[in-house]
Amino acid sequence: MRDVGVHLERVPKATLRAHIVERLRSAILAGDIPPGAPLVETALSERFDVSRGPLREALRQLIEEGLVVTVPYTGTRVAELSVEDVHEIYSLRTVLETFAFEQVWLRRDDRFRAELKRRNEALIATIDAGEDRASILAELEFHGLVYEASGHKLLQRAWHGLRGRLQLYWAAHHRAHGRRGPKRDSHDSYIRAAFGPDIEAMKAEIADHMRRGMETTDRFLRSIPTSSGKPRRGDNS
The missing domain is CATH 1.10.10.10 (Winged helix-like DNA-binding domain superfamily/Winged helix DNA-binding domain)
Known part of the structure; x- marks a missing residue:
């Protein structure tokens, strides 16, 4: 048969x-x-x-x-995330994101603004749902827009190379705060500056935005031992 x-x-x-x-x-x-x-x-x-x-x-x-x-x-x-890693990510991201906004500043249009708002709403939806992994991906997409819009291939490559470490960074950052994802309003001032007329205000917001996350994650990492049981590198206490 x-x-x-x-x-x-x-x-x-x-x-x-x-x-x-x-x-x-x-x-x-x-x-x-x-x-x-x-x-x-x-x-x-x-x-x-x-x-x-x-x-x-x-x-x-x-x-x-x-x-x-x-x-x-x-x-x-x-991979383990050291204190030095956090500071390197902070310093490099500040420079890269500032440069990305310099590239797009005079070319921001309604489509750019609408897409940044849409991506923030998508991020907020994952936060409200308590989906930590999805919120990390959504935050990557949110910050990735300015790199995409820049049209600068080497800059985009540098951003892509940071994504893996950023995922570790944000996961540690969320655990430091004891929550599933970033705060709902964590990007409100960032969006206001991105939509505003003053690029210097945008640069200041980027620096402050990165600094706040770095300081919290720094404190969290210093409070826990490495897998060997030793204090993390960079801990002077």
Whole structure:
């Protein structure tokens, strides 16, 4: 008799890798897999019920994103966010975002303003829903608009390279505040300045916006030990 059953195709390798990446990324950002935790291939392949091929590809992607690191003679681990990392992210983001607004300032139009407002509303929706992972992605999209609008390819590349570390930064920042996502009104003054006539006011807002987040995250990181149990680098106490 001829087999008339439904033929089930195998899940494409790329789709499987993307699925593993998403689950690992979510677990890292939620703190379920803590900073510094080892990522052992045998344990992970059993946990996700997958072969090591797509798992290794997923880990390589997370290494490129900055969420995972490979330490010589030690193995693959979840990246840890040091005090120095926070200060470097703060200083670099301040410069990059200021430069991005300088590029678009005279070209802001109704579409730019409407899109910035839409992205902020999308961010607020994730905050109201208590979806921390979604709020991190939505905040990346919110801040990413000015880079997209700049049309500056090297600037966009630099922003893309920061995204992984920013996800760790914001996850730590949210835990520092003890909440699921940023405050609902955390970007109100940012939007007012972005819509306003004074670029110097925008630059001042960017610096202040970054500083507030950096100081809170700095205090949070100094209060917890590294995976080795030692104080974090940069802690002078």
